[in-house]
Amino acid sequence: MKKTAALFLLGIIVSTLLFAGGKQEASGKKEAEVQSVNFWFHLDDPEARVDSLIQKFEQENPGIKIEAERVPWDAYHQRLLTAVTAGSPPDVSQVKLWWQPQLVELKALEPLDKWISTWQGRNDIYDRVWELTRYTDGKQYLMPLQMVILYMYYRTDMFKKLGLSIPETREEFLDVAKKLTRDTNGDGNVDVYGFGIRGARGGHDWWGAFVLSSGANFEKGGLTTPEAIAANQWFIDLYRVHKVSPPTTPNDGFKEIIANMQSGRTATTIHHIGSAKGMVDALGDKISAFPVPEGTEGRWTSFGDEENAIFSASKVKEAAWKWISFLATKENNLTWQKASGQISVNKSNAEADYGELSRFVKATTESADFAGVLPAHPATAEFVESVWPTTMQRAFLGEITSKEMMEIFEKHFYGE
């Protein structure tokens, strides 16, 4: 009896294995015909989708299948780097410009020059975007996908009520921010703060707008000059001395600065067009935008970019190129931006109708001439991820001076 049962069980196992093997073989043949491109991406809006673009591409390119994987933004950089190190990166991934030095150092990226040189769409991408995304070795590893330029959001109703005009210089801005910081209900406590500063991760864009425009730069020694230290002190004083930013500033991240603007807790802040729709939904015509004010040496704002990269470990590079060039082409790029909430990299989309967001597009284009990027240095990624927020918070708390803060940054990039 036992023997019969054992034989029966063995029969089931063997037949299952045989069928499974057959199925695998069949699907293996199918896979040989269809090339799968593993694509990592992220979108700020959790409800936004890009399925229609994928379907369109797959219809136009039979034989290529896009396996899109949405990766949470907070863990994106770390997941990508660990996947590269483990030898299993995606075929294509959306990347930030400041990840490029590390990825090039790891020899993880495939140069795209051979494809771009014959690609018809290349002249439709802004020259400045090609310029900013080209790596220091002269090669083009990144395919432009979307761009944003940071500008100042402001509450039009509050400006009107207090008779304020758009500040052109940082001193004018400080004056405006002080006037906007006020007790509106007479209980003795400040209810509205003039400027929402992001003190947590990502806040280097706020810092850069005032410090990199007033004498600081990322060249060796450029962060520790007396002008750079003074500019940094000016920025720290916004919180510590003038108190024009909420007490929660050191820990305020993206969600907090947006929520504070939408709730009327702050009257100005810095961000890009990606948050414009949410702002308009919450505040209607009470919200508008202007370019960041001028520092002592001109203006500087952050060029926020995202590109696509093909990984050198990919076995389907041709298919991957077709996908990323598809996404950088006029109509498709505009469709992508509807999901990303950002701006197209195509010149031919410049006249696209952004509807109620036009005033934010205007602030973006007006800022294009002085938009800059963080240095193409392998240490930039860690600077953004942990060094800047930790050090800035310590300065905001008064644990370190402006000079000490800038020396930490200098040391991070250039050693002792």
Next chain:
Amino acid sequence: MIRALRRKTDLYPYSLLLPALTVTTFIIFIPLVYTFGLSFFNYVIWKPHEIKFVFLGNYKKALEDEVFWISFRNTLIWIAGVISLQLVLGFITALLLNRQFFWRSLARSLILIPWVTPSVITALMWRWLYDGNSGLINDILVRLGILDRYFPWLANGSTALPAIMFALMWQGFPFFTVMILAGLQAIPTELYEVAKVDGANPMQMFFHITLPMLMPILLTTILLRTIWVANSLDIIFIMTGGGPGYASHTLPLYSYIRAYKGLDFGYASTIAVYLTLLLVMIVTMYVIRILKTEERFR
């Protein structure tokens, strides 16, 4: 025949343990050894050409690293603070739930809610409760007249760590409650009856019967919670990310930041090894204590 049977009997328990041992080897032992090995290397993953064996270099570097010592101090405060708060609250709750009242069963179930709430939700919930612009805690304190304005609990260097400790106390005290409650119910009622006959008052009964009888359970629970609390970084990471500055950096969090923000896996492993050594010391003290207790009862 007998020998064969005996051999079979000898191998039998090991064969049963084999699946568990195999899994443990792959998911705990090998990574542990690997981490220990990594701690002797300069291993920054985006600098593949600079990976080299530095032996105790990372260990020396840690001892000279200001952030390591801040994190070490915070870890000790974190463990001692959270465990004692959870123990006291858990003990009080267990004593209350051990009394007779009509909704006792319901209360015993409700008390588990914080424990079964995922850490991410706990952290987000407390982050909004503490919020310095619209948080409920600030609202209540201002309405009661305790504060005259909203206070940035998580953005202040002095209050960030205690505020997170309070949140973790809330999440973890039910474990103490449940364990102590189980211990309380295992104490024979005769002991109390005899003590009462001898004229002992409730305080004497607590210190001479309840507490000694609960001691083995208390020690085991404290040990388990110490290990879990020492290793926990999710709540800190979500509530403050270790900030402001280094105010809420603990060793596991610092190790995580070095590994996943700095991509410096060598140094991150060293910090993790130091944390392991700290926990091994605590466990050793526990084992010695247990052995002494057993000696006394022998």
